[in-house]
Amino acid sequence: MVTQELLIFLGIGLAAGWLAGLVLGGGGLLRNLIVGVIGSFVGAYLLKLAGISLPVGNALLSQVLTATIGAIVVIVVARVIVK
Numbered sequence: 001m002v003t004q005e006l007l008i009f010l011g012i013g014l015a016a017g018w019l020a021g022l023v024l025g026g027g028g029l030l031r032n033l034i035v036g037v038i039g040s041f042v043g044a045y046l047l048k049l050a051g052i053s054l055p056v057g058n059a060l061l062s063q064v065l066t067a068t069i070g071a072i073v074v075i076v077v078a079r080v081i082v083k
Contacts, residue, residue, distance in 0.1 A: 012060070013037035016067030023068075024075050035071045043070025 010033065017036030021027030027035075043066040047054070056062040 009040075010037065012063050012067055013040055015064050016040060016043075016071045019064070019068045020071035020075055023072060026075075035074055036067055039069070039071025039074045040067035041070065042073055043067050046070065046073065 013036030014029075014033045015036065016039055017032030017034070018027065020035060020039065021032055040063070047066055047069070054062045054065055056065060
C-alpha cells in the first residue's frame with residue numbers, strides 16, 4: 001500500500017509541476033516532478049496559513065490544485081532568488 005500511495009503522491013506532484021510549467025513557462029519531467037512535490041507541501045502550508053479550504057468535490061482534484069498553487073509559488077520565489 002505504501003508504494004501505491006507514493007506513486008499517487010508523485011503523480012500529483014508531476015501533474016502540479018506540469019500545470020505550473022504551463023502557467024509560468026519552462027519545465028521538463030524531472031523539474032516538474034521536483035517543483036510539484038515541493039509545491040504540494042508549500043501549497044498545503046500556505047492555504048492552511050491563510051485559512052483557505054478548497055471546496056472542490058473531488059479530493060484528488062483539490063490535491064492537484066493545492067500542489068499547483070504551491071508549485072507556482074515555488075517557481076516564482078526561485079526566479080526572484082536567481083535574479
